[in-house]
Amino acid sequence: MRFEIGLVAALAMLVGCSGGEEAKTGTTGSETPSTEKALVVFSQANSQDPWRKVFDAETKAAAAKHQKHFEFDMQDAAGDPGKQNNIVDTFIVKQPKVLLISPTDDGVKPSVEKAFDAGIPVILLDRDFKGSDKFTAYIGGDNKDIGRQAGEYVAKRLNGKGTVLMIQGIAQIGPTIDRRGGFMEVMAKHPGITVIEGDDCGYQRQKARSYMETFLQKGQKIDCVYGHNDEMAIGARLAWDAANPSGGAAPIFVGIDACQQEVVDLIKSGKLDATFKYPTPGAAGVELAAKIIKGEKPTEKRMILPTEIVTKETADAYMTANPNLAK
Amino acid sequence: MALSARKLGFGWLSHVQRYQGLIGLLLLLVVAYSLDAKHFYDPRNLANILNQLAVPGILAVGMTFVILTGGIDLSVGSLLGLLNCVVSTWIVAGTGLVPSIAYTLFLGIAIGGGIGYIVSATRLQPFIVTLAAMVSLRGVAYVYTNNGTVSGLGDKLNFLIAPQLGIPLSAWIMLGLTGVSALVLWGTVFGRNVYALGGNEEAARYAGLRLTWIRVGAYAANGLCVAIAALIFTARNTNGDPSAGTAYELDAITAVVVGGTSLLGGYGGVLGTFVGAMFIVCLNVLLILKGVNTYVGMGWKGLIILIAVYLQSVGRRR
Numbered sequence: 019m020r021f022e023i024g025l026v027a028a029l030a031m032l033v034g035c036s037g038g039e040e041a042k043t044g045t046t047g048s049e050t051p052s053t054e055k056a057l058v059v060f061s062q063a064n065s066q067d068p069w070r071k072v073f074d075a076e077t078k079a080a081a082a083k084h085q086k087h088f089e090f091d092m093q094d095a096a097g098d099p100g101k102q103n104n105i106v107d108t109f110i111v112k113q114p115k116v117l118l119i120s121p122t123d124d125g126v127k128p129s130v131e132k133a134f135d136a137g138i139p140v141i142l143l144d145r146d147f148k149g150s151d152k153f154t155a156y157i158g159g160d161n162k163d164i165g166r167q168a169g170e171y172v173a174k175r176l177n178g179k180g181t182v183l184m185i186q187g188i189a190q191i192g193p194t195i196d197r198r199g200g201f202m203e204v205m206a207k208h209p210g211i212t213v214i215e216g217d218d219c220g221y222q223r224q225k226a227r228s229y230m231e232t233f234l235q236k237g238q239k240i241d242c243v244y245g246h247n248d249e250m251a252i253g254a255r256l257a258w259d260a261a262n263p264s265g266g267a268a269p270i271f272v273g274i275d276a277c278q279q280e281v282v283d284l285i286k287s288g289k290l291d292a293t294f295k296y297p298t299p300g301a302a303g304v305e306l307a308a309k310i311i312k313g314e315k316p317t318e319k320r321m322i323l324p325t326e327i328v329t330k331e332t333a334d335a336y337m338t339a340n341p342n343l344a345k
Numbered sequence: 346m347a348l349s350a351r352k353l354g355f356g357w358l359s360h361v362q363r364y365q366g367l368i369g370l371l372l373l374l375v376v377a378y379s380l381d382a383k384h385f386y387d388p389r390n391l392a393n394i395l396n397q398l399a400v401p402g403i404l405a406v407g408m409t410f411v412i413l414t415g416g417i418d419l420s421v422g423s424l425l426g427l428l429n430c431v432v433s434t435w436i437v438a439g440t441g442l443v444p445s446i447a448y449t450l451f452l453g454i455a456i457g458g459g460i461g462y463i464v465s466a467t468r469l470q471p472f473i474v475t476l477a478a479m480v481s482l483r484g485v486a487y488v489y490t491n492n493g494t495v496s497g498l499g500d501k502l503n504f505l506i507a508p509q510l511g512i513p514l515s516a517w518i519m520l521g522l523t524g525v526s527a528l529v530l531w532g533t534v535f536g537r538n539v540y541a542l543g544g545n546e547e548a549a550r551y552a553g554l555r556l557t558w559i560r561v562g563a564y565a566a567n568g569l570c571v572a573i574a575a576l577i578f579t580a581r582n583t584n585g586d587p588s589a590g591t592a593y594e595l596d597a598i599t600a601v602v603v604g605g606t607s608l609l610g611g612y613g614g615v616l617g618t619f620v621g622a623m624f625i626v627c628l629n630v631l632l633i634l635k636g637v638n639t640y641v642g643m644g645w646k647g648l649i650i651l652i653a654v655y656l657q658s659v660g661r662r663r
Contacts, residue, residue, distance in 0.1 A: 094639040098591060099582055101639075104397045108633040111390045124496050125582030125589070148496055189492030190587060218492065 056088040056115040063122040064097040068344040072277045077300030099125030116307040120144045143299040155316040157299040161193045165200020179210040180241030187221040187246035197246045226253030234261045248273035248281045278344045297323035366604040366620035399515035402622035405600035407570025409618045410563040415543040415610025416471035420478035425590035427486040428575035433495040433585025450572045457568015461561040486587040495585030502580035515577045526615040543610025603653045
């Protein structure tokens with residue numbers, strides 16, 4: 019009996035110890051924990067795609083610069099709004115000075131409003147809530163504008179005539195709705211272009227690849243593939259290459275995000291034609307948090323970070339300007 | 346079953362097995378005390394834990410019925426997602442609260458009972474039937490909401506999570522449901538039949554029990570629990586999301602197993618499950634407070650399931 023209980027106790031201790039270790043490596047600036055130091059917490063929606071990985075890396079890097087001023091703690095909700103509510107509720111217990119959050123969807127609104135009502139400044143990153151102004155500031159890109167710019171680029175490349183296959187991201191979330199909406203807005207002005215609304219491929223490369231493989235079985239001619247992110251554009255391109263081993267005239271491939279080394283390389287080699295930068299808001303969020311802790315008020319409630327197009331011509335310059343691209 | 350363990354000279358082991366959830370929970374509370382007493386034992390954190398407990402706790406109570414029959418239900422996460430969308434859509438469309446809630450509860454019971462009937466009628470493994478239901482119900486949720494989320498619910502369901510006598514109504518509901526389920530399982534013919542079916546199906550059949558109805562009853566009870574959990578989930582998230590509840594069945598199963606109920610059926614009960622759910626939620630909260638990476642936390646949870654199931658099986662091998 020003693021042995022078994024000892025075993026269970028040892029395991030429990032192990033959980034405890036590794037918890038402590040993880041807290042040290044997972045958070046920047048906690049080497050010398052002091053109770054007086056301010057705490058900034060960051061609730062990430064998920065860390066599963068390359069864009070979020072760059073987002074995480076840049077946020078942590080920015081927080082590391084401020085480790086003299088505040089402690090930084092982050093948690094990832096693995097895409098589950100229920101879990102993110104739990105995380106935010108638990109964060110509130112720790113009484114942080116600023117809450118940074120990239121919400122999974124509108125379902126997180128209640129806990130975020132609870133934090134705001136408790137007097138914690140809330141900085142929303144990348145996504146905001148419909149019909150709620152209970153936040154201190156919002157920082158993000160403009161997906162609708164990106165969708166429009168992608169539409170303009172495609173219309174110009176196709177000279178206003180042709181067929182576009184749009185491979186879609188997670189159907190119910192804002193970025194997908196805007197990347198689709200902005201694009202379709204421009205397409206409405208070009209009646210010569212037909213848009214085929216492809217499946218929800220969840221922003222995932224392998225799903226887009228399987229979808230494209232099946233689509234190509236139909237033998238329908240397409241002039242352009244517009245993916246709601248680069249991963250899906252790459253998946254579609256891989257499927258195209260597999261179906262056309264001898265090459266031939268490929269359609270134009272356009273993606274969004276421009277956060278990976280691989281994408282820039284593919285643009286340089288001509289496998290992808292263009293992508294649009296979707297700026298990561300983490301670093302700007304941490305800087306704003308630092309200002310708030312110093313007692314400054316944010317100058318604007320909504321800070322929109324600009325996009326830019328990346329093509330073969332601009333690829334090298336883009337790489338120099340953005341050293342933190344995902345490998 | 347405890348007898349066989351005793352025969353092998355493991356008399357004490359049956360006690361560990363019976364109270365493994367409680368032992369685990371107490372150990373966890375000690376660990377929490379040593380790691381972060383300041384935040385973990387803050388009264389606000391108690392409210393926080395109770396708030397988080399209701400959904401996984403109620404799902405786990407329902408899952409206990411199914412597991413006691415020797416079955417398993419992988420579809421509860423998907424059913425929760427669907428009912429989350431249904432109740433949101435109804436309320437946003439202007440239907441009154443009472444009909445919306447009644448309809449949600451009815452759907453939960455009907456779908457749960459239907460799954461139980463299919464398991465019984467086809468004699469397929471519950472794992473397969475509920476896996477199919479998990480996929481289909483998730484698809485239905487997306488079709489039902491036309492791939493979008495349903496918002497505009499406001500605080501219409503907020504009464505479910507508002508504090509009553511110091512703790513959230515959702516926590517009261519969970520406690521009440523656990524108590525009622527304990528009474529049903531231990532004090533009614535239906536409850537004894539659930540144990541009989543899970544303990545030895547052949548014997549139960551020869552004893553003339555109507556196995557189909559016991560199964561339908563157990564799965565319907567589970568469906569009712571899922572519906573109640575879905576209402577509380579909706580109150581907390583204030584929207585309908587077709588992806589809601591993804592993988593929640595795993596937390597429910599973990600709570601049941603940690604609580605000492607045998608996955609083979611026929612042994613265990615809802616009081617253990619309550620402790621198991623408390624364990625899972627306290628573990629989640631502690632992992633968040635200590636800043637442990639979510640995915641590392643998932644690794645630990647898997648290990649804990651393995652240990653719990655192993656402890657259950659020690660001394661019971663034939």
